[in-house]
Amino acid sequence: MADMVGFDLATPTSLIASEEAGMVVVPGSEGDFGVLPGHSPILTTVRPGVIEIHNDGAVTGRFFVSSGFAEANQEGCTVLVDEAVPVADIDRSAAEERVNAARTALQGADEGQRAAAETELANAEAMLAATQSQPTH
């Protein structure tokens, strides 16, 4: 359909969402970008953050995503990430706990584990931030 954009969100273990939307806002590593129908082909990395699905000027879906990749082209928008959860399903206290656990892990991490621990902390913080943030409009 011309005025809708196909949106797929997949993690290695499952397909989280596959739907049609008016616009999808993806947190690219070089800045957020919105995908409207007929977007020019782009391939980018994704930073931990929130994907927003817009329909008729309102936000109809929000997903927390960790880092991964996004591809947009004429057919639609595909996002591949390690982790994806609808923001509404995130448990606030569990997210806080995860941030704390990640901080502790980072302190005790040696050289080899540092990178992984940093990623985990970034993910946890983004997840917590996702619960606090409000839809843009």
Place this chain on the structure above:
Amino acid sequence: MPSLKDLRMRIDSVKSTQKITSAMKMVAAAKLRRAQEQAEAARPYAERMERMLGSLAGSMASSEGAPKLLAGTGKQDVHLVVVMTSDKGLCGAFNSSIVRDARRMIAGLQADGKEVKILCVGRKGWSQIRRDYAPLIVDLIEGIGRPRLSFDDAQGVASRVLQMFEAGEFDVCTLVYNRFKSVIAQIVTRQQVIPFAVDAPVEGAQADASSVVYDYEPDETEILEVLLPRNMSVQVFRALLENNASEHGARMGAMDNATRNAGEMIDSLTLNYNRTRQAFITKELIEIISGAEAV
């Protein structure tokens, strides 16, 4: 000639074995269903990643600075063979068929004068390969897929392989595992993952897709540097999933056979038992009659 009591005990023991094998068959069937669902769920990600990589690699293949994971080290001297088997036995020819193929492959590579290193995933393959190629085995990774096969398991294996690759320990990496075709057919598959073999685009058919010019953010090389290790994990994950489904399929088949064999055995033992019992009765009757006649 076994006594009646011996036969009875024998029948009981076969019966209890049959109960165990049929229970194992049910468990394998349930696990197989779960493994298949899991493989099904993982497919979208793998497919899309392959597509992304395809379009990216297509535009990179011509340029100079392609990462080693894609272009290779320029040599083919040292091969790493990742042999994926199960930790548990009792699953028919599942493990031995993988090992057989791996052996054949190793022998072939050695005949060509290549150096071979082996990474075993799963206990069973390790214990078989150890007999012939113990000095070549780099490591054994076990305990995968317990309680449930997760992406982290795959990442563990993948990062191990990538570490070795970065340390320059090998040039080519191949996975050997069983691809799940159906419950009765599992196909041993060799899949080369490093350097990653991107399917050559079919002329004409793919021309439309590859003619689309993508914008890359950040640039191609940087995306590839993240995408390729990721793809490695995905390929390993897929192989593990296939292997997992195959294992349960093979076990289901093996246990089904065992249950049927036990049934046949029980039938023949029961026949034997009844015959012996009747012979015994007849013998007693003859003794009584001849005793009565003698009086």
